[in-house]
Amino acid sequence: MRNTRTFLVAASVLLAALIPPGAGGAQALAAPLTAPTPGPAAAAPEPGTVVQRDGTVVVPAGEEGPVTSYLLATLPAGATGQVSARIDWANLEWWNSERPGWLSYLTWSCSVNGGPFTPCPLNGPHDGEHPYTQLPTTTAAPTLTYAVRVDAATYGSVGVPTWGTVSVTAAGEKLAEGPVEFQFVDGTPEAYRRTVLHARDRSGVLWQYEGTGKEDAPFKPRTRVGGGWGVYTALTKLGPSTADGGGDLVARDGAGTLWYYSGSGDPAAPYWPRVRVGGGWNAFTSLTGTPRGLLARDRSGVLWHYVRSHQAPPAAPFKAPVRVGGGWNAYTAMTALGDGLVARDTSGVLWLYRQGNPRDPAVPLAPRVRVGGGWNVYSGLVGTGELGRLGPPDLVARDRDGILWTYEGTYYAPPGPNRKRVGWGWNIYDALL
Known part of the structure; x- marks a missing residue:
């Protein structure tokens, strides 16, 4: 596979060199040599928000392995002390305290600010309530980065988005909040x-x-x-x-x-x-x-x-x-x-x-x-x-x-x-x- 890639890249570069710049289509074969003009700098997240970096995360259910999503929480100025965070999943419901079958094929782990990953399984609610994921506790800082890693086995696919809300709190006060979304799709069976x-x-x-x-x-x-x-x-x-x-x-x-x-x-x-x-x-x-x-x-x-x-x-x-x-x-x-x-x-x-x-x-x-x-x-x-x-x-x-x-x-x-x-x-x- 590596040799094939090398051949394809070399062939693309050669072909791009042979086609005059005015002929059109050359840029579709090889990347332009000049860097694109930078656009306006992205605005910093507002205090009190949680942003899922790169948006919805697609998780193949199968042998592909775990996928990690990064959540950037921006706290209000002056926030101090220990903060906790959790994800409340809006469209997952466990009735009569029974897990839907596909959820049992998902394995979750989490970390905060580059720390070690630890298990953070879905927590069961009472009848009719939504499950939630408890994220690691940490010390308040202007920004916090939570990493949520999920590995889906073959049966862990529903083909529909799974979304929820991330909440960061301290001493019972909500400091930041934002949406999170995962898409579980069919992967390669184990x-x-x-x-x-x-x-x-x-x-x-x-x-x-x-x-x-x-x-x-x-x-x-x-x-x-x-x-x-x-x-x-x-x-x-x-x-x-x-x-x-x-x-x-x-x-x-x-x-x-x-x-x-x-x-x-x-x-x-x-x-x-x-x-x-x-x-x-x-x-x-x-x-x-x-x-x-x-x-x-x-x-x-x-x-x-x-x-x-x-x-x-x-x-x-x-x-x-x-x-x-x-x-x-x-x-x-x-x-x-x-x-x-x-x-x-x-x-x-x-x-x-x-x-x-x-x-x-x-x-x-x-x-x-x-x-x-x-x-x-x-x-x-x-x-x-x-x-x-x-x-x-x-x-x-x-x-x-x-x-x-x-x-x-x-x-x-x-x-x-x-x-x-x-x-x-x-x-x-x-x-x-």
């Missing part, structure tokens, strides 16, 4: 909330596409996980992986041995070294990982459920298999979608199986629901986590031309019918997971 798509190329290298949280451009540029993955005839995740290096997968090699890869928590190296689970897995023609375990289809079309034991070691991750039922050879592709599964039959019809009885391993899936026909145009289907923000899992599909499409997930219905094109050239991969 890494543990963003999904990851993996793809294996034909040389056996596994690549990672980290989610962005933006549905129209859902993936960052790929990063290399490692080579040697071409030895596996089946790869499947046990639930969606996340951009913080979370999520496990299992892989079957050509000899029928199943291997377990635990998530490392390191996005740069997302898996710990593999652990051997056992042999004999060539008896299955399909392996589909879910958050609850592994669904394995044998050669006669019977589906078996290997329930995952989270307390067990990676070498023995599953309980004894439980028979789900027969007839599963009707499907040419299966992939987990959230706690359920989608399956494409030989005629190209896609079916959705929602989660079944979580207490009965023999009924992991509910009766199927028809999604629609025409799904034979795809050479790859994979369910992911949410590719946007805080929604249900999505479905990714690669067509035979190598174009990648996404289908937005829904909570109460099959995947949405309107697909979005999000990439091309994906035919270089022989496995998506």
Whole structure:
């Protein structure tokens, strides 16, 4: 990124030098060499006022980190002693002493006159009153600078301005007052909330596409996980992986041995070294990982459920298999979608199986629901986590031309019918997971 910026700046300066001053447009490419004529000096704040420097502060809710707003209080002449200050939030109300959910995702800290930041959480009011933030106490001076820092997690966004009034008092007397406003907007979800798509190329290298949280451009540029993955005839995740290096997968090699890869928590190296689970897995023609375990289809079309034991070691991750039922050879592709599964039959019809009885391993899936026909145009289907923000899992599909499409997930219905094109050239991969 730094090299790109250097190139762009150098190119802009060169182009500006080549265009005569009278040609127009040069100043849009490079800053003018002469300083602009200064305007009139800004008027000093009136005594008894509080001014929010730079106006409304925009706070992205996500992994961007905290944002600080500076409040300049100008006290009347002769003000002495200890002064206190608080922000009364006008458009936030807690009824029945219950915090609105999004407020619990905001973390506040404050300082005064360059001092250390200390927590200054929102204080709960009585029924129907507004919450307030208590700012640090200090000694009176002609001017006081309060810094209010807020960090908003992914759910800490309401999309509307949040405003209030800053009041500075001493001995019960109001010395200064002024408005304050924050705008909480959608940011980039934290890494543990963003999904990851993996793809294996034909040389056996596994690549990672980290989610962005933006549905129209859902993936960052790929990063290399490692080579040697071409030895596996089946790869499947046990639930969606996340951009913080979370999520496990299992892989079957050509000899029928199943291997377990635990998530490392390191996005740069997302898996710990593999652990051997056992042999004999060539008896299955399909392996589909879910958050609850592994669904394995044998050669006669019977589906078996290997329930995952989270307390067990990676070498023995599953309980004894439980028979789900027969007839599963009707499907040419299966992939987990959230706690359920989608399956494409030989005629190209896609079916959705929602989660079944979580207490009965023999009924992991509910009766199927028809999604629609025409799904034979795809050479790859994979369910992911949410590719946007805080929604249900999505479905990714690669067509035979190598174009990648996404289908937005829904909570109460099959995947949405309107697909979005999000990439091309994906035919270089022989496995998506």
